[in-house]
Amino acid sequence: MLTELKREAYEANLALPRHGLSHLTFGNASALDRARGIFAIKPSGVDYARLRPRDLVLVDLEGEIVEGALRPSSDAPTHRRLLRAFPHVGGVVHTHSCHATAFAQAGRAIPLFGTTHADYFPGPIPVTRKMTAAEITGGAYEWETGNVLVERFGPGGLDPADFPAALVNRHAPFTWGRTVAQAVEVAVAVEYIAQLAVLSLQLAPGLKTLEPALLAKHFKRKHGPGAYYGQAPRPGR
Numbered sequence: 001m002l003t004e005l006k007r008e009a010y011e012a013n014l015a016l017p018r019h020g021l022s023h024l025t026f027g028n029a030s031a032l033d034r035a036r037g038i039f040a041i042k043p044s045g046v047d048y049a050r051l052r053p054r055d056l057v058l059v060d061l062e063g064e065i066v067e068g069a070l071r072p073s074s075d076a077p078t079h080r081r082l083l084r085a086f087p088h089v090g091g092v093v094h095t096h097s098c099h100a101t102a103f104a105q106a107g108r109a110i111p112l113f114g115t116t117h118a119d120y121f122p123g124p125i126p127v128t129r130k131m132t133a134a135e136i137t138g139g140a141y142e143w144e145t146g147n148v149l150v151e152r153f154g155p156g157g158l159d160p161a162d163f164p165a166a167l168v169n170r171h172a173p174f175t176w177g178r179t180v181a182q183a184v185e186v187a188v189a190v191e192y193i194a195q196l197a198v199l200s201l202q203l204a205p206g207l208k209t210l211e212p213a214l215l216a217k218h219f220k221r222k223h224g225p226g227a228y229y230g231q232a233p234r235p236g237r
């Protein structure tokens, strides 16, 4: 069942090593059918080279396996937590991409230094607090990982539509989008932005955050009611 959804998730998973974002078996992508409350996710520990569309595991938003011969990714509860918390989201991606993961390990948000960053995020890419020992050892580590991510958003916090990514402290980035393909694009952007930030700090260790006028110009031309970047949608679409 849900062959298209599995295909969508399959393509997204294969895109991760193709973009240099995943090594070994690190990383996973999920695609959600919101109406059915079912998502397709990579099976656990399967090499990308051996992955087939039918290997994708279907899981519902309660955590029950709906279909699949293999066990879902061990990160499935984190995906489920994010898909439940962010109603506009249709796909989640997790990578251990090098530079973004370096910021996560250092417990540092990715600072806003240039327009490449401002095209995607209206501020630093956030990092979560460290997880507590109870959260790590309590038997629901991956769900709790989702909880510390969700904690950074919501009322009075950041908007997950404006900030489609966050770093889990000591771990790595998670990204999301209306579709899983968008979440992959954000994962590529986050890694590139992180690499640029590292290089910028090497060249200018005391570098200050991007000027507000440049931030507003670049973020708003791609996002929100006044956006004009790219091609206008065709009538009827």
Ligand SMILES: [Zn+2]
Pocket: 027, 094, 095, 096, 171, 172
């Ligand atoms: Zn991970």
